Every structure is written in C-alpha cells, then in structure tokens.
Amino acid sequence: MKLFEYEFPKNEEPKDDTEITNALLYFTHANRDKFKKLCKKGMEVEYNKEELKTANISDFLLYILNKNYGEDKI
Amino acid sequence: MEKIKFKRVLTEQQGHELAKKHIGEEYIKTLITNDADGYDMYGNLLFKFRKNVIPIDILKAGVDNFKDSIEWTESRGAASGFSGKRTRADGSISNTSVGAKVESGVVGFMDKSAMIRYCRKTAFTKKYFDNYQEGLPFVKFVDEQYKKLCPEYYNRQKNIAEGTNQNYVIPDTSFTTVTVNKNFRTAVHKDAGDFSEGFGNLVVYREGDWGGGYFILPEYGVGIDLKNTDILFVDVHKYHCNTGFTNFTDDCLRVSFVLYYREYMYKCKAPKDELLRVKIDQGGYHRL
Numbered sequence: 001m002k003l004f005e006y007e008f009p010k011n012e013e014p015k016d017d018t019e020i021t022n023a024l025l026y027f028t029h030a031n032r033d034k035f036k037k038l039c040k041k042g043m044e045v046e047y048n049k050e051e052l053k054t055a056n057i058s059d060f061l062l063y064i065l066n067k068n069y070g071e072d073k074i
Numbered sequence: 075m076e077k078i079k080f081k082r083v084l085t086e087q088q089g090h091e092l093a094k095k096h097i098g099e100e101y102i103k104t105l106i107t108n109d110a111d112g113y114d115m116y117g118n119l120l121f122k123f124r125k126n127v128i129p130i131d132i133l134k135a136g137v138d139n140f141k142d143s144i145e146w147t148e149s150r151g152a153a154s155g156f157s158g159k160r161t162r163a164d165g166s167i168s169n170t171s172v173g174a175k176v177e178s179g180v181v182g183f184m185d186k187s188a189m190i191r192y193c194r195k196t197a198f199t200k201k202y203f204d205n206y207q208e209g210l211p212f213v214k215f216v217d218e219q220y221k222k223l224c225p226e227y228y229n230r231q232k233n234i235a236e237g238t239n240q241n242y243v244i245p246d247t248s249f250t251t252v253t254v255n256k257n258f259r260t261a262v263h264k265d266a267g268d269f270s271e272g273f274g275n276l277v278v279y280r281e282g283d284w285g286g287g288y289f290i291l292p293e294y295g296v297g298i299d300l301k302n303t304d305i306l307f308v309d310v311h312k313y314h315c316n317t318g319f320t321n322f323t324d325d326c327l328r329v330s331f332v333l334y335y336r337e338y339m340y341k342c343k344a345p346k347d348e349l350l351r352v353k354i355d356q357g358g359y360h361r362l
Contacts, residue, residue, distance in 0.1 A: 007233065008233050008234050008236065008237025008238075008340060009237055009238045010237060011236065011237050011238055011239050011240060013239055013240070013344050015240060015241060016241055016344045016345045016346050017345070018344075018345035018346040018348075018349055019195075019200070019345070020192055020194060020345065020348065020349050020352065036362045039362060040358075040359065040362040043359050043362075047359075052343075052360075053359075053360075054099065054354060054358070055355045055359035056348065056354050056356075056358045057353075057358075057362075058352040058353045058357060059353065059355030
C-alpha cells in the first residue's frame, strides 16, 4: 500500500435528484427541551430498536402528522 | 513561448506579513503580457499564461449565464482584505467568520459548511439551472485547456472528480465549483478550500478602457496582465492578489472566474444519503 493514495475509484452511483430543504421551528428554551423530550419518548413508542438507529425528528414529525391527519391515516 | 525562472524577492515571512493587505504595482518586477511559463528556482511550476485562447463567444456564454450568481457577500475571507468575527448590532461578537463585503458568486456545487450542513448545488445553480447549463461550454473549454497545459495537475484532479458522487461534479470536467467575482480587487491571500494537488484556473472578462488589475505573485515579483480570452493556470497556494484598477468608470467591468475542485467534495454522499445524514446529525434520536 502506498503511503499517499491518489487513486480514487470511479464513482458509479446513479444520479439522484433529491433536493434538500428545511423548515425551522421556534421555541422558548423550556419548550424546546420539552419538544425534544416528547420526540424522544414518542420515537421509543413508535419505533423498534433497529429503527431508532436512524430515527430523527424530521421523519418522526412527518410520520406522526401523517398518521393522525394525513390522507393515508389508518 | 517563454520559459522564465523567478527568484524569490520576498521571504516566506515577508510574504506572510502582506496577507490580507491590498498592494500595488510596486511589487511587480516582471510584468507578463505574452505567453509564458513561470517556474521557481527549484523548477516548480508557478504559472502558465496563454493569450487569446478562449473563443470570445464561449467566454461571453460564461459571463452572460453566470453573472446572476454575483451578489454582495461577506464570505470571501482573506481575499477581501479582512477576515474576522462578525460584530452584532448590540456590540457582542458572533462566532460567524466574515470578510469585507465584495461582489462575488458561486456556480456549481458546495460541500457542507458550518452554516449549511450538507453537500448541495449552490443557490445559483438551483435557481438558475438553465443558465448553469448554458454556461457549461465555457467550463468545459477551460477544463480542456487545463488538461492540455497542466496534465499532471489535471490528471490528479480529474481522478478525484471521477471518484466523487457525480451529483456534485460539473459534468465531463475536473471541477465542482466556479467562483465568479465582479470588480473585486483581491488582497494578498492563498486560496483555501480547493484541491491542494490541483492548480488554479483563472479567466478574466473585461469591459471598458481601464488599466491595472494585474494578477500578482508578490513573493516572486511577477505580475500578469490578464485580458479577454486569456487563460492563466497558477499556483494559487502561493500568496497572490490583484492590483487596483485605474481609470475605472461606472461603465467598466471586470469579471474573474476561478474554476476548481472543492477539497472535500469526495466525501459527499448521494443527495438522498446526505439528507438522511443531516437529519440524523441535527435531530437524530441519539442526539435528543
């Protein structure tokens, strides 16, 4: 193995048209802490151990809102 | 074509002391106005300058299509002549680093930063995608010249570009990003954030009958007079800057293009994976 490796194997991943954007939330400090605690508690209820590895607030909020108010509400 | 060796006229320390300063033509001992290759006394390439290389219609395609990327910004750091922490309206010091306000834009792609934590298209590329595409012949032309004139540097850069997720590479080139500057007299600085094994690619578009604006490598006392359709490949990891413009009236224009590969773009994941990463980094279960 060379000390400095200059060879970068060709990246053959297909093109992906995902565009990332964000939606900001505003809280008091107290409510931010409450929000995070409730999200964490909710994730533990809704997701299994494996799913918790990649669980995050963005997906969780969408999941909860969709589950309760979305068109595909169960 | 002339091959010229340049002795250092400033020590490293003297060069360093010039950083962030605007300097003038008194630092030019040799002004390059024709095709030339410049080397230091150890045989390291400092620059390759070629006149009348870029067809004017291709240059104009770059100018016309990329000009809307230009806006007033404080993000150009040392090149703007100042870099430090922002002072808030209440007098307190923010953690955000800023430079002086200059007119500049970014075309192509960016890696994650302290402010935006994912790899992405630049705002211009996203908003004016048709213009971005219309300007690509200009980028491809510069890329071809880079390959022809600086093959060792080019091959290393092309290799890393090919190893990068293609969502972040300007198609069929070794570049991820083009910085576009308008009437920007740069202070003495070294480029940062570009691929350290690559070489700087510079093109200038001018309108009006004005003088000055020479590109300088002050440590070597060399100035280069870049005019329309010229191209300069230069070691931008040495201190460099521009001299001031003379007889520069309101209808004068100087647009400079710097084409490069951003140093950490090879770490960028596919956009869908960048999205998952940023969602977990910023609001993942294990961070709550």
